Amino acid sequence: MITALRGMKDLLENDGKLYKFIIQTCESVVKNYGYKFCETPKLEETTLFKRSVGQSSDIVGKEMYQFIDKSGNDVCLRPEGTAGVVRAFIESKFDRVGGIRKYFYYGSMFRYERPQRGRLREFHQFGVECFGEASVYEDASAILMLNEILNNLGIKTTLKINSLGDGECMPLYKDKLVKFININKENLCQDCLRRLETNPIRILDCKNDSCQNILKNAPLITDNLNQICQDEFNKLQEILRANGVEFEIDPKLVRGLDYYCKSAFEFVSAEIGSQSAVAGGGRYDKLCEYLGGKPTAAVGWAMGIERIMEILKQKEPQNSRQGIYICALNPNLIDEIYKIAQKLRKHHITEISYEAKSPNKHLNIADKRGFEIFLCLGDDEFSQNQIWYKNLNDKSEKRISIDDLGSKI
Numbered sequence: 001m002i003t004a005l006r007g008m009k010d011l012l013e014n015d016g017k018l019y020k021f022i023i024q025t026c027e028s029v030v031k032n033y034g035y036k037f038c039e040t041p042k043l044e045e046t047t048l049f050k051r052s053v054g055q056s057s058d059i060v061g062k063e064m065y066q067f068i069d070k071s072g073n074d075v076c077l078r079p080e081g082t083a084g085v086v087r088a089f090i091e092s093k094f095d096r097v098g099g100i101r102k103y104f105y106y107g108s109m110f111r112y113e114r115p116q117r118g119r120l121r122e123f124h125q126f127g128v129e130c131f132g133e134a135s136v137y138e139d140a141s142a143i144l145m146l147n148e149i150l151n152n153l154g155i156k157t158t159l160k161i162n163s164l165g166d167g168e169c170m171p172l173y174k175d176k177l178v179k180f181i182n183i184n185k186e187n188l189c190q191d192c193l194r195r196l197e198t199n200p201i202r203i204l205d206c207k208n209d210s211c212q213n214i215l216k217n218a219p220l221i222t223d224n225l226n227q228i229c230q231d232e233f234n235k236l237q238e239i240l241r242a243n244g245v246e247f248e249i250d251p252k253l254v255r256g257l258d259y260y261c262k263s264a265f266e267f268v269s270a271e272i273g274s275q276s277a278v279a280g281g282g283r284y285d286k287l288c289e290y291l292g293g294k295p296t297a298a299v300g301w302a303m304g305i306e307r308i309m310e311i312l313k314q315k316e317p318q319n320s321r322q323g324i325y326i327c328a329l330n331p332n333l334i335d336e337i338y339k340i341a342q343k344l345r346k347h348h349i350t351e352i353s354y355e356a357k358s359p360n361k362h363l364n365i366a367d368k369r370g371f372e373i374f375l376c377l378g379d380d381e382f383s384q385n386q387i388w389y390k391n392l393n394d395k396s397e398k399r400i401s402i403d404d405l406g407s408k409i
Helices: 013-033 046-052 058-063 082-091 136-153 169-182 190-198 200-205 209-215 227-242 305-314 331-344 359-368 379-383 402-408
Strands: 043-045 065-068 074-077 101-110 122-131 158-163 261-269 276-283 298-304 324-328 350-352 373-377 386-391 397-401
Touching (some): 013 136, 013 305, 043 046, 043 082, 046 074, 074 101, 082 298, 136 227, 136 261, 136 276, 169 200, 200 209, 227 261, 298 305, 331 350, 331 402, 379 386, 386 402, 397 402
Antiparallel strands (some): 043 074, 101 122, 122 298, 158 261
């Protein structure tokens, strides 16, 4: 038997239904903020991610599905969504046109890492990207949007925020951090020794206990912001408070990718064990320039759908019956219920049973499969141009005229 590759999972039955529910919940919120759907290829040039995500990141260093294709091109399956959307934005010359553009996307991402609960080699994300808006109000809108989605999904989270500064204050902070870490670098893990040479800021993101012990008294970026970054960070907090959003300032929050600046945020949940991020993002005003475009202000976020699914699976299942099950007691009436079903399908999810069975057998099937409405046609009902109706939520039942069926359901 051929099975799915390790770390890659099918989305069937309830998993597929839950996936679509999450996507639809996200879409319903982000569209109200003016975001429009976009789709980018799952396969891109490897250079795109090396330039954007950064050579120092674990994604590029360890986790990409990278290979040489038959034409000799160095390509990889996308490990995250932002870089591809930025590439499309620049390729369409929108960076030169100006104005504000807002996009949302969802789909598969790929990382060759050890599969574990809530983390797969092929996983799914929902994300948004806004280009051309430099105001911190848009940073706040991104957070409020994500907060609304998580509330609508019924997921309890803690919001953590930070400011990573800009091109003026970040280099000065890096120098301070490197000087501090160099005093105790013999206790750093191997990954952080590499990061010390490539991107020392990412040491703050290390989960190794010995590295965290070193960082207890490390200088904080929030104490080294210039006036512009400090004012914007203060404004962000003010907007969040005004909208009733609770948050924690985490000066060591740096996100996992190299392209962030200024605002950074994560929504963390403890509903699948230890505290883990279910969604996060921030501002990345330099990324368009890194990828060959004109400097363009940008902010966005991404949500890990598998982690959201894990949380929702643990919650009490809600009554979500939907759709119509229609059947016949006599095989000679299959053509009749088929005609009725085709009319119903213009407005309702409708499934037809092509076998004539007893009413109880039909009812058991409809009930187990979660249908809301049960319609059954027997000889007696057909002779009176009626059909038997039962609501499987409230158990009410009656006969309805076939001619009036559309208006009665």
